Amino acid sequence: xxxxxxxxxxALYHGDIASVYTCKLDGMSARVRNEIxxxxxxxxxxxxxxxxxxxxxAAYFLDRADENIKRVKQLLERYEKKENQTIYA
Numbered sequence: 001x002x003x004x005x006x007x008x009x010x011a012l013y014h015g016d017i018a019s020v021y022t023c024k025l026d027g028m029s030a031r032v033r034n035e036i037x038x039x040x041x042x043x044x045x046x047x048x049x050x051x052x053x054x055x056x057x058a059a060y061f062l063d064r065a066d067e068n069i070k071r072v073k074q075l076l077e078r079y080e081k082k083e084n085q086t087i088y089a
Contacts, residue, residue, distance in 0.1 A: 001043070006079045008035040012047065013072050018060045019053070036060050045072055 001009075011018050020032055039045040046063035053059035062072060 001075065001079050002035075002038075005035045005038050006076070008032055009039060009043075009045065009072060010076060012060060012062045013069075013076060017053070020057055032060070043071075043075055045075070 008018055018032055018036070036047055036049075040047055046065065046068045048061045048063055050059045050061065051057075062068060
């Protein structure tokens with residue numbers, strides 16, 4: 001998983017609003033749609049898209065189903081473990 005995809009997933013997991021606008025302000029990818037698409041297709045994460053959310057083009061939220069949350073938590077832990085191994089190697 002690329003770092004941008006990880007950062008987007010982490011933001012969604014913690015309940016942050018992920019949209020093109022906020023990601024530009026937070027220094028994340030300006031094309032968050034690419035990360036959302038990768039999460040949906042490659043990692044089977046269920047993400048809900050809300051069009052025109054509070055004046056923004058689109059906002060993305062995690063589906064709060066138990067199975068989806070477990071999957072997301074597993075992906076985050078796997079990435080963090082991989083990063084820790086890379087740092088200490």
